Amino acid sequence: MNGELTAQERAGKAFPVSWDQFHRDCRALTWRLNEVGPFHAVIAITRGGLVPAAIVARELGVRIIDTVCIASYDHDKQGDLQVLKGISDAAMKLGGGTGKGLLIVDDLVDTGKTGKLVREMLPDAHFATVYAKPKGRPLVDTFITEVSQDTWIFFPWDTALSYHPPLRDGAA
Ligand SMILES: O=P(O)(O)OC[C@H]1O[C@H](OP(=O)(O)OP(=O)(O)O)[C@H](O)[C@@H]1O
Numbered sequence: 421m422n423g424e425l426t427a428q429e430r431a432g433k434a435f436p437v438s439w440d441q442f443h444r445d446c447r448a449l450t451w452r453l454n455e456v457g458p459f460h461a462v463i464a465i466t467r468g469g470l471v472p473a474a475i476v477a478r479e480l481g482v483r484i485i486d487t488v489c490i491a492s493y494d495h496d497k498q499g500d501l502q503v504l505k506g507i508s509d510a511a512m513k514l515g516g517g518t519g520k521g522l523l524i525v526d527d528l529v530d531t532g533k534t535g536k537l538v539r540e541m542l543p544d545a546h547f548a549t550v551y552a553k554p555k556g557r558p559l560v561d562t563f564i565t566e567v568s569q570d571t572w573i574f575f576p577w578d579t580a581l582s583y584h585p586p587l588r589d590g591a592a
Pocket residue numbers: 465466467468469490491492493494495498526527528529530531532533534535556
């Protein structure tokens with residue numbers, strides 16, 4: 421390390437999410453989205469948005485799913501945003517060029533940089549995330565759980581069960 425703190429180190433607090441919890445939170449998100457739709461298509465922000473997009477699309481009965489592929493974090497270090505694949509012409513057409521009737525899904529908003537970029541591509545789309553941190557929250561139309569900016573969310577696809585030392589031995 422070159423002395424710079426990673427986003428996770430800056431965050432300090434850990435919010436681990438199990439598959440069960442994630443599935444429940446995605447279903448809760450769908451309950452809210454069901455009041456807003458119907459949607460022509462779901463646009464998943466990869467990769468983190470793929471898992472909630474699959475669950476939400478299944479619950480809403482939406483069969484058309486497109487991706488916008490954006491990378492910014494190398495594990496927990498945020499770099500420049502890279503759009504690796506844009507939204508397809510077919511999905512753009514379904515949203516009338518501005519995203520009307522489209523549902524953008526991601527796992528979370530943190531600083532909001534990723535969400536802001538996608539909103540610029542689809543200004544009239546509905547943007548939903550499962551989790552939101554305060555800086556990114558104003559960008560999101562619908563979300564389920566807010567965590568503080570200094571929390572790092574650990575998703576089930578990034579983690580594995582492992583031994584945890586007892587509290588009396590200094591575990592946090
Ligand atoms: O609000 P921001 O500060 O922009 O951060 C949020 C984004 O960061 C994560 O994606 P990441 O770039 O790590 O890629 P991944 O989805 O492939 O893991 C997460 O899935 C969001 O898309």
